[in-house]
Amino acid sequence: MLVEPGYGSELAQVFPSIASFVQVLVAQITCCREQRNRYDRLIGADCNKRNNSGEAIVMARSPVQSSFDAVPMKFAIAVAADAIWTDGRHGALASRDLLLETASSGQMAAIELRAHDGGSFEGWPDVDVATFIFFYVIEGEVSFEMDDGHRVTMGRREAVHLPFLRHVVRTHYSDDFRAAEVRSPGSASPSDLVPLLQVPEAGENGNWEEQIVRNRAELFIRGDGPRAFFTYRDLGTAGVTERRIHIHDGDGAKQPMAGGTGWHNHSMSQLFFVLEGAATLSVEGHGTHHMVPGDVMIIGKRMSHNVSSYSEGYNVFEVCLPADYDTLDQPAPAAMAEVVN
Numbered sequence: 001m002l003v004e005p006g007y008g009s010e011l012a013q014v015f016p017s018i019a020s021f022v023q024v025l026v027a028q029i030t031c032c033r034e035q036r037n038r039y040d041r042l043i044g045a046d047c048n049k050r051n052n053s054g055e056a057i058v059m060a061r062s063p064v065q066s067s068f069d070a071v072p073m074k075f076a077i078a079v080a081a082d083a084i085w086t087d088g089r090h091g092a093l094a095s096r097d098l099l100l101e102t103a104s105s106g107q108m109a110a111i112e113l114r115a116h117d118g119g120s121f122e123g124w125p126d127v128d129v130a131t132f133i134f135f136y137v138i139e140g141e142v143s144f145e146m147d148d149g150h151r152v153t154m155g156r157r158e159a160v161h162l163p164f165l166r167h168v169v170r171t172h173y174s175d176d177f178r179a180a181e182v183r184s185p186g187s188a189s190p191s192d193l194v195p196l197l198q199v200p201e202a203g204e205n206g207n208w209e210e211q212i213v214r215n216r217a218e219l220f221i222r223g224d225g226p227r228a229f230f231t232y233r234d235l236g237t238a239g240v241t242e243r244r245i246h247i248h249d250g251d252g253a254k255q256p257m258a259g260g261t262g263w264h265n266h267s268m269s270q271l272f273f274v275l276e277g278a279a280t281l282s283v284e285g286h287g288t289h290h291m292v293p294g295d296v297m298i299i300g301k302r303m304s305h306n307v308s309s310y311s312e313g314y315n316v317f318e319v320c321l322p323a324d325y326d327t328l329d330q331p332a333p334a335a336m337a338e339v340v341n
Contacts (some may be wrong), residue, residue, distance in 0.1 A: 026292025080294025246323035277314030
């Protein structure tokens with residue numbers, strides 16, 4: 001073997017001992033494993049599973065279990081067509097209950113808001129007693145007068161959290177305004193909250209733009225959520241809650257799916273609100289439901305379920321409690337009821 005002059009001495013300078021060479025090699029292998037773990041989380045662990053159309057159906061799985069247990073949840077479904085709207089809590093905005101308070105025994109609450117006409121009201125409700133508030137614009141526009149004199153505007157599919165809302169002096173909204181709010185606590189007192197919802201106060205730096213999750217294409221990442229075949233946008237809750245709560249939305253399914261995700265469950269509890277499109281979803285012990293825009297479903301930890309089909313453009317915003325969880329495949333139940341709604 002021919003060796004260039006000086007090669008041995010140069011190698012000795014880079015790796016003065018075999019031990020140091022081994023250390024570098026181990027570090028490289030560890031880095032590759034970490035990258036592979038991230039890849040597995042994004043594409044799912046079972047790449048051979050296919051639906052009836054022959055398409056690969058994989059479920060994203062997190063390799064890390066949360067230090068927080070899931071908030072105990074009962075199954076619930078809020079059907080948009082059956083909604084009862086009330087006035088008063090947020091100025092002249094109408095609101096409807098999304099049943100999270102019932103499902104969580106008062107640990108949390110969620111409502112949808114809508115405008116009759118454009119208008120305004122003072123401040124934002126409950127910022128002095130809440131441990132967590134997530135606010136998400138579904139349609140229309142809202143602008144906030146802040147306590148430092150700035151005015152900040154948000155549009156469709158944009159979100160903020162409690163640290164921002166604490167500084168709102170007045171809220172203005174358009175006549176086509178619709179939004180959703182998720183908060184904690186519901187009817188429970190802060191001292192009775194499960195550890196998951198004892199959220200630490202996030203820093204408030206006065207840079208309002210930094211605290212808004214804008215609707216920008218580069219924020220959507222394929223597979224960064226429960227399903228590897230959807231594109232998700234992180235709506236910022238994991239960061240402000242130290243990964244106690246994760247909320248995301250998507251940019252819509254690129255094509256319809258038939259054949260289903262397959263039966264599975266998660267170590268989290270979840271709520272999802274259908275924004276666009278439609279899906280058929282079955283939950284063991286709770287029947288099969290056809291979900292359309294405005295419908296909300298709440299599924300507790302380890303409740304087995306299957307999305308048997310969804311339309312092109314199907315999109316949701318989804319609350320995951322906690323942010324880190326696993327996904328386990330399950331056998332199909334022996335029998336399921338026909339579509340309930």
